[in-house]
Amino acid sequence: MPKISYIEAVTSAIREEMARDENVFVLGEDVGKRGGVFRATNGLYEQFGEERVIDTPLAESAIAGVGIGAAMYGMRPIAEIQFADFIMPAVNQIISEAAKIRYRSNNDWQCPLTIRAPYGGGIHGALYHSQSIEAIFANVPGLKIVMPSTPYDVKGLLKSAIRSNDPVLFFEHKRAYRLIKGEVPDDEYTLPLGKADVKREGEDITVITYGMCVHFAMQAAENLAKEGYDAHILDLRTVYPLDKEAIVEAAKKTGKVLLITEDNKEGSIISEVAAIIAENCLFDLDAPIKRLAGPDVPAMPYAPTMEKYFMVNPDKVEAAMKELADF
Amino acid sequence: MPKISYIEAVTSAIREEMARDENVFVLGEDVGKRGGVFRATNGLYEQFGEERVIDTPLAESAIAGVGIGAAMYGMRPIAEIQFADFIMPAVNQIISEAAKIRYRSNNDWQCPLTIRAPYGGGIHGALYHSQSIEAIFANVPGLKIVMPSTPYDVKGLLKSAIRSNDPVLFFEHKRAYRLIKGEVPDDEYTLPLGKADVKREGEDITVITYGMCVHFAMQAAENLAKEGYDAHILDLRTVYPLDKEAIVEAAKKTGKVLLITEDNKEGSIISEVAAIIAENCLFDLDAPIKRLAGPDVPAMPYAPTMEKYFMVNPDKVEAAMKELADF
Amino acid sequence: MSKLRHHQLGLTDDDVIAMYETMLLARMIDERMWLLNRAGKIPFVISCQGQEAAQVGAAMALDKDKDYVLPYYRDMGVVLHFGMTAKDLLLSGFAKAEDPNSGGRQMPGHFGQKKNRIVTGSSPVTTQVPHAVGFGLAAKMKRQDFIAFTTFGEGSSNQGDFHEGINFASVHDLPVIFMCENNKYAISVPLEKQLNCQHVSDRAAAYGIHGETVDGNDPLAVYEAVSKARKRAVNGEGPSLIETVSYRLTPHSSDDDDSTYRAKEEVEEAKKLDPIHTFEEYLHGAGLLSHEGKEEIRSKLRNIIDDATDYAEKAPYAEPETALKYVYGEE
Amino acid sequence: MSKLRHHQLGLTDDDVIAMYETMLLARMIDERMWLLNRAGKIPFVISCQGQEAAQVGAAMALDKDKDYVLPYYRDMGVVLHFGMTAKDLLLSGFAKAEDPNSGGRQMPGHFGQKKNRIVTGSSPVTTQVPHAVGFGLAAKMKRQDFIAFTTFGEGSSNQGDFHEGINFASVHDLPVIFMCENNKYAISVPLEKQLNCQHVSDRAAAYGIHGETVDGNDPLAVYEAVSKARKRAVNGEGPSLIETVSYRLTPHSSDDDDSTYRAKEEVEEAKKLDPIHTFEEYLHGAGLLSHEGKEEIRSKLRNIIDDATDYAEKAPYAEPETALKYVYGEE
Ligand SMILES: Cc1ncc(C[n+]2csc(CCOP(=O)(O)OP(=O)(O)O)c2C)c(N)n1
Ligand SMILES: Cc1ncc(C[n+]2csc(CCOP(=O)(O)OP(=O)(O)O)c2C)c(N)n1
Numbered sequence A, B: 001m002p003k004i005s006y007i008e009a010v011t012s013a014i015r016e017e018m019a020r021d022e023n024v025f026v027l028g029e030d031v032g033k034r035g036g037v038f039r040a041t042n043g044l045y046e047q048f049g050e051e052r053v054i055d056t057p058l059a060e061s062a063i064a065g066v067g068i069g070a071a072m073y074g075m076r077p078i079a080e081i082q083f084a085d086f087i088m089p090a091v092n093q094i095i096s097e098a099a100k101i102r103y104r105s106n107n108d109w110q111c112p113l114t115i116r117a118p119y120g121g122g123i124h125g126a127l128y129h130s131q132s133i134e135a136i137f138a139n140v141p142g143l144k145i146v147m148p149s150t151p152y153d154v155k156g157l158l159k160s161a162i163r164s165n166d167p168v169l170f171f172e173h174k175r176a177y178r179l180i181k182g183e184v185p186d187d188e189y190t191l192p193l194g195k196a197d198v199k200r201e202g203e204d205i206t207v208i209t210y211g212m213c214v215h216f217a218m219q220a221a222e223n224l225a226k227e228g229y230d231a232h233i234l235d236l237r238t239v240y241p242l243d244k245e246a247i248v249e250a251a252k253k254t255g256k257v258l259l260i261t262e263d264n265k266e267g268s269i270i271s272e273v274a275a276i277i278a279e280n281c282l283f284d285l286d287a288p289i290k291r292l293a294g295p296d297v298p299a300m301p302y303a304p305t306m307e308k309y310f311m312v313n314p315d316k317v318e319a320a321m322k323e324l325a326d327f
Numbered sequence C, D: 001m002s003k004l005r006h007h008q009l010g011l012t013d014d015d016v017i018a019m020y021e022t023m024l025l026a027r028m029i030d031e032r033m034w035l036l037n038r039a040g041k042i043p044f045v046i047s048c049q050g051q052e053a054a055q056v057g058a059a060m061a062l063d064k065d066k067d068y069v070l071p072y073y074r075d076m077g078v079v080l081h082f083g084m085t086a087k088d089l090l091l092s093g094f095a096k097a098e099d100p101n102s103g104g105r106q107m108p109g110h111f112g113q114k115k116n117r118i119v120t121g122s123s124p125v126t127t128q129v130p131h132a133v134g135f136g137l138a139a140k141m142k143r144q145d146f147i148a149f150t151t152f153g154e155g156s157s158n159q160g161d162f163h164e165g166i167n168f169a170s171v172h173d174l175p176v177i178f179m180c181e182n183n184k185y186a187i188s189v190p191l192e193k194q195l196n197c198q199h200v201s202d203r204a205a206a207y208g209i210h211g212e213t214v215d216g217n218d219p220l221a222v223y224e225a226v227s228k229a230r231k232r233a234v235n236g237e238g239p240s241l242i243e244t245v246s247y248r249l250t251p252h253s254s255d256d257d258d259s260t261y262r263a264k265e266e267v268e269e270a271k272k273l274d275p276i277h278t279f280e281e282y283l284h285g286a287g288l289l290s291h292e293g294k295e296e297i298r299s300k301l302r303n304i305i306d307d308a309t310d311y312a313e314k315a316p317y318a319e320p321e322t323a324l325k326y327v328y329g330e331e
């Protein structure tokens, strides 16, 4: 199988879906000639023309709202928000509109819209180009939130998002774009939304996480394996609504659970994961649930000292895993 | 002590703060001549004039954003969002701006803004006049979120919010406005932000909740007391950042914990409460943590059958408490 | 050629009688809703009263077999013309399962009915504006000759979505008609505290598009403006911003008490221009509507509304646990 | 009376030399930042190049001891005039603890310095527009004679906050100047894909306020427009929308490659109107700047920048755990 980068997986998923279905189109800021500021839509303008790869005015509420309208008509828009941090002006359209269209119309209308946005830190992006913003939407029934960690998952899940008849927020880790490479089959495939994935089987401790932290955990697990600790790693992939069964199963498997997010700790995705475990398999636990996350400060500073202090990294993950294993 | 209603506590807190400090002013839709659609600002226009009780254009992002600017100058604006559901267009101003002003300026600027909004269901408000929306903001360091249950708490906490040098979201339960009455001293007092409050001491089970559900739990506790069950009830009051110490103490006290919110369950405030308990006092628990919440559907329907089905109510609370006590 | 205005606009006598009937039906359903509300039978009403001419005049200028409408909560006149029935509207008022708008999930006034191309709406104002632009974009991409028509109040024209949506449509010359139903109040806040330009339609200049203000009490004036806007739209000449000026004859909603912020005399003065009456006079003057004809129409409509009310009142609510349905599509 | 334009505007010879020096200082700091970026010493630059005339011309028309400025990320010329120093800016470029804007927490270009009434800014565009209105509201409520001045790009004039903010200011006649620095691009997206009106200032009509477009390469034209706007503002005549038209001479930022979306020739053409050169020519023609005088100024500024660079490079970063500070105020 060929190895491609995380961002190439994004581009090829979009390209294939656009070729497959003429109702699929892309809209966003700088997605056309420029091919996106990260170049995720690179080449699509040339291949599909400016009518299907639309450079919009600088206005996120319109990007989402126009996408919603087109989706209700029957198109399958893929809206790009340039940085996840800039999704905020579109929150009303996403939460009040996209998420509620099917429900409020008693299944008469639907909104097959995909919103993509790069998120995450560790790239000197400072307060407004580094945030994890999924928690804002992770209490909004009607939405699905996908945050893949590998090129394989990116491609399969992005295709499913585009084909889904419901709105999907698809958050891509911007540091993973060029850093993470992986095997992706040439043949067409999709992966189911809403399903977590065991990325490593293990017996001693369970790590549940998503995004870049999956890679940190995998790396730490290899180091710890040499010391005789065997980690089980569950990649949530879809962070809302969560795959409760997979979470409970993974927690029960080892009885020691470490939850990791690079988001601020309080009120994050892993809070709900902890709640699910505490509700469903408390008596299977041999240690308190442990959470590793960013500190509760507004966002990641620019200066390298403070950015590093904020960020979850492989060392912090390894230390937390070891501490839990030794509990 | 005189008994006043929940909404009278709101009005009198604002009136007293406006009288005390000329920098305090009110802005929002219909807050002037109309005195607010719920009449929370009743009489203030007459008393303080239209310059300090400002009917704004119908634009929430401006209400928040203009409030932020005025607050940075040194004013103490109280912005009313007519229904909490309509805070969505202001999310960018609240999350990207208000919450981060102190941090991003390294303590050079600050934003003493209070945003009030009525939330909550059970008033035939349907999908867009019934929601609990606190979870959207409960992952945003820099904000404080207050959701009081009694007139006494309303008055003391709203005054503290107005005097706070940081932005505070102050969510008032609209069904409580006229339904809930309570004693409020004539003398000036304030209550600390960030502190939960034990509303009932008990030994058998712990209920942790906020807003209208506090009253449901108190009512259920009285019924259950007759059956010999003694409930301990903690009112969170400030739902972000949470009062971790009080939560852990309350959980430890009985070892059986019921968490209640009228919000959708997944990703709600009580998810974080569960996580805190699972992290800090797992071995003190005698039963799995139990959560009672709204179902994970976009929002509460209008038809009375479905609205009732959605809503937490005293019967559902009593049943859940009893089940937990019998565990 | 006839001197009658409606003939000059290409409308037949039957057309204007139909126009009148739809206006009157909207008014009479609205009045029935208030009665039911005051009798404690339905929890909420939000009215079209005073805006029927703007709504029906505009709707009749559209192609009701092709165009998509994204109405706001007062637009009973629009949805009636587009195929919603009195029964549908009463079912919505009573929040019954059979309500085609939402199955009783939303308040009345939250219109939506896919088979009639009435696009589902919500409560937060102005969100429908970018949606309409999305429909316009789809028309352009799919080379279809429908247009999208959306409405909102003058207060709502101050929301960011108004600006962002119209700007997008203007850059791409999309076939969309934006119609502001200026009724002088946003709940209690009068026009002059909402905006500082003379006409809401002055805002068209910000987008380089056609802007126009017409008398919202005159259905023929509105018909004319919207007809021309539709022609421009399908010819690729881009969107238009039309403002209809009228007056909100009722309180904002059944929860409102307008005596706290406006004088009775002001309302009485506005009632003199009530479009139902002024249009009746026009039809009378044109020899199309006699006193008896009027009474006949009224009693016909009253029967329709009586039947609809009966039906809706007796219809069942949705089962409680159906509240769990349709969060996501069935896979 | 002198025929020299600056004299007619009430500016002394010293004033225009100061104007030129501030423009040039901004340009030279910006150039230094690019060198440091390309040398791998600082991670990010976003430029003022091409907009110095608009920025300094405007800033000099304000009262720098009273007014509040809410600049956007390119406004180095504005903040320099309001008292920020080369050292401050280099400290920000290097993200050092002593950076007065944010203590190294924000990227360069995110200005803020309370003592100079430079209001802290963020990355999401246009959020500063309603903030400026809030300062204007405070001025009115507290009967102070300061005004608020805010800037943004033409792309950013399509955000909802532009509309909502200016509308609010217009309804309340607040002392605010909204200045759009139109540099023809929003990253890669050219003007004609951003908006459909001829001038961004046409949008003033939507708010019934004064709108005006001026040559952004001419600091005197900008000075004049902003002076008049300030006068109107303090006289209670409300806000103004001023558009300065120039060109973005650099890529969008140090992360951008503009060759993917615009022709070299277009940039070269625009460089002929580079305000640094055209204003030099004006001063030369006025007999105020000789070749030697120019070199003297340049070498003075170069020394200042060298010192600032040295200082900033050696200055310490904030300690890691200080990242926890200032989430909330100390009680
Ligand atoms: C975003 C938002 N904010 C506030 C409200 C509450 N609200 C409902 S209608 C209304 C006034 C609307 O005025 P206008 O746009 O003039 O329409 P009208 O009701 O006069 O027809 C307000 C403030 C809302 N529905 N949505
Ligand atoms: C809300 C938001 N969306 C997107 C961005 C990313 N972004 C930064 S600058 C920019 C273009 C701004 O163009 P313009 O307003 O014309 O200002 P210019 O950079 O040309 O001076 C974009 C899209 C942002 N900062 N904020």
Ligand SMILES: [Mg+2]
Residues within 6 Å of the ligand: C153, C154, C155, C181, C182, C183, C184, C185, C186, C187
């Ligand atoms: Mg109105």
Ligand SMILES: [Mg+2]
Residues within 6 Å of the ligand: D153, D154, D155, D181, D182, D183, D184, D185, D186, D187
């Ligand atoms: Mg620009």
